[in-house]
Amino acid sequence: MFQTIITYFIVLMAVGYLVKKFFLPRSLFSANKGSKKACGQDDCGCS
Template sequence: MIQEIIAFIILALAVGFLAKKYFFKKKKSSKSCASDDCGCH
């Protein structure tokens, strides 16, 4: 019972991390690098 709850929490954290890494990074990096030369090229 407790192991299942912990496994679901870890799964949710992993899915959230991957979603943040792949879907929200493009908007932030393109916005910050478009206006000035931030050295990320």
């Protein structure tokens, strides 16, 4: 029983990690949201 509970907990942690890594936007976990980035006038692909 003890082994089963621990195993399910580990599996849930693994699923949570993968969801966070690949499916949730990074901005949700980043403290520095407003980083100022240099932007080219017509040559940087931002248009």
